[in-house]
Amino acid sequence: MMESCNCIEPQWPADELLMKYQYISDFFIALAYFSIPLELIYFVKKSAVFPYRWVLVQFGAFIVLCGATHLINLWTFTTHSRTVAIVMTAAKVLTAVVSCATALMLVHIIPDLLSVKTREVFLKNKAAELDREMGLIRTQEETGRHVRMLTHEIRSTLDRHTILKTTLVELGRTLALEECALWMPTRTGLELQLSYTLRQQNPVGHSVPIHLPVINQVFSSNRAVKISPNCPVARLRPLAGKHMPGEVVAVRVPLLHLSNFQINDWPELSTKRYALMVLMLPSDSARQWHVHELELVEVVADQVAVALSHAAILEESMRARDLLMEQNVALDLARREAETAIRARNDFLAVMNHEMRTPMHAIIALSSLLQETELTPEQRLMVETILKSSNLLATLINDVLDLSRLEDGSLQLDIGTFNLHSVFKEVLNLIKPVASVKKLLVTLTLAQDLPVYAVGDEKRLMQTILNVVGNAVKFSKEGSISITAFVAKSESLRDSRAQDFFLVPSDNHFYLRVQVKDTGSGISPQDIPKLFTKFSQTQSQATTNSGGSGLGLAICKRFVNLMEGHIWLESEGLGKGCIATFIVKLGIPEQSNESKLPFVPKVPANHGQTNFLGLKVLVMDDNGVSRTVTKGLLMHLGCDVTSVSSSEECLRAVSHEHQVVFVDVCAPGIDGYELAVGIREKFSKRHEKPLIVALAGNTDKVTKENCMRVGINGVILKPVSVDKMRSILSELLEHRVLYEAI
């Protein structure tokens, strides 16, 4: 028998060829199957990232088992033992299990794998996009950098040409332009003239009319506008290439004027003046204007406008400064010339002053002397005329010299403290002779609150008063002149004609108001305004030979103005007299000043000893009134007065304390001389004897002799004035005798 072997017979009898082929295929399959996992392992090991190792193992196992199955299949072609069959079955079973597991696993894995793929695609796209954007940003940043640099270049200079040239150069460089040109409007504003180009060195005065449509289009918007390369503004170079010229862009550049800048507003683009900037890309480059490039161009155009306006402002101010400097120089020159002229004039005046006055003095002095000599009536008349004329001339010279000094303001007041009351007295004394000759009564009234001392220019004040009073005397043939002086308060001005003159009260100044009223020939109202002008005399004045150059009032007015005052005249008409008033500002001296000056009581004119304070005197007068007056007088002088009305009383009252005894010697009932004798006999000691003064009605020789005989020390004529009493007393006390003619 065939032994029963555990061999397995194949199902059908082996076909030799087919078997062979199967045998070989299985072998290669197994080979491939075994090599695949090896390859996988190898490559996975190589790659760092592979998340599915477990899958790989599974798949490896599946492949290996499949390979094993096919390998084992090689033994089943022929008769094989049962062991092989069992191994084969085991392998197949295992393979089936693993492959099912793998299949199941793949269901999970493959979608994941696919999604990985899509994400990868997505990320790649994103990366590409970011790259693009980066590129854009970089471009923009570069543009910004270019603009900043351009601006910096443009604004770093204030020179117009430099600005424009720099603009074109920088723009050309930044944007890699073929050509860049600037068209400026002409003066007329009707044409655009080619002013600057980048490449061409000397632009010929190529101009186009301004009202082309393309230009209007550009001017009407503040954006950069693409224009055709064939339009007149863009056709700058001869068409070199046969190819396409590059794209052209034009932008307007506003030309701001100084007047566009309002103080509080931004500049209004109300100006119609624009320049045109034309930019051309290189031809044949197929380049196109990008948006960021256009923006750059617009920004640059604005900056250029600002830079140009700054340059314009600078030009203006430079011009103005130059002008001012010129004017300054001219003014300086003029001033120096004027000063020279004034100096020359002053020198001339000074010289002429001296030269003119010297002969005048000689003439006047010698004529006066001549007057004193023996002359025939005709000669006397001639000499008098000479004297009068030369006096007139001397006055004229003085007036003219004074006035010319006053005119150019070189006259300054000599300020000092002076006795105001005595100024008026002085004027009175000076005017007395003339007034008495003309039989004019002159009265002077000083207000009680008028300060005795004042600070000001004494000489010129006196000159003014004298002038005014002199005029009053001159123009009055008869009547009276009254001078009043008082302190002006603001109310007192209301009723006068000086309405436009304001008093500024202050603590150390006061306003002196002097009014001179005369009953003379008066002034007609139409002449009043002319009075203070130089050299003018009214008709009536000129006809009467009144003398005077007509300068007096003009000088007065100047003096009064210097003293911050006002002078005016009022008259009701011809023949109705005239009132001259002036107000001047005088200072009030400080208290300390007054103590330095000698004590002057209300009545001025102090001679010698003025203080009789406490001097004990005795007055004997039987006439009550004159006794009271004499007593009051002596008390006013500060004496200690006892008065008696009879000789007996006198002898009773007199004591050694009395230094002076006043005795009335003209009273009929009393013998003053006996009284005097009696008084002297009363005091034996010499030093006790009082001084005896006789008050007499006349001072003829007889009286004087009688007085001297009885030992009377002095004689005074009644009535006595205060001044006289004072001087008598001081004389008496000094010399102990007084017998001068009174």
Added chain:
Amino acid sequence: MEVGQMQSRLADYTKSLFMEGILDAQFLQLQQLQDESNPDFVVEVVSLFFDDSEKLLNDIARALDQQCVDFKKIDAHVHQLKGSSSSVGAQRVKNACVAFRNFCEEQNAEESRRCLQQVKQEYYLVKNKLETLFTLEQQIVAAGGSVPMIELSF
């Protein structure tokens, strides 16, 4: 009326008295003697003068009316009156007295009586004027002003 106007009226009035010769410079002397220690000096003296003069004039009139005219006494009175009037500055009164005295020396009663009339006339005139003057001064003082000091020159 305003103080300033009153003052100028006083000044004008005073001026007129001097211009007419009613007062002379002696009156101004009196005014000068008036000060804070002696504020009413002028009024006092003038009042004294008025009283004195009235008395004297009466005495003179009585003396002239006598049967036997005592010219010596009259002369003494007139002398007194002359002294008083010259002390206050009543110029015309004084001048009248001087004329009177001449006639007294001549012992001319008729002329003396005429002179007396003259003197009386002048006296009353000056009295009137001075009283008006003082009233004006009082008005000024009452209105708060001050009496201005007057100076003259002839």
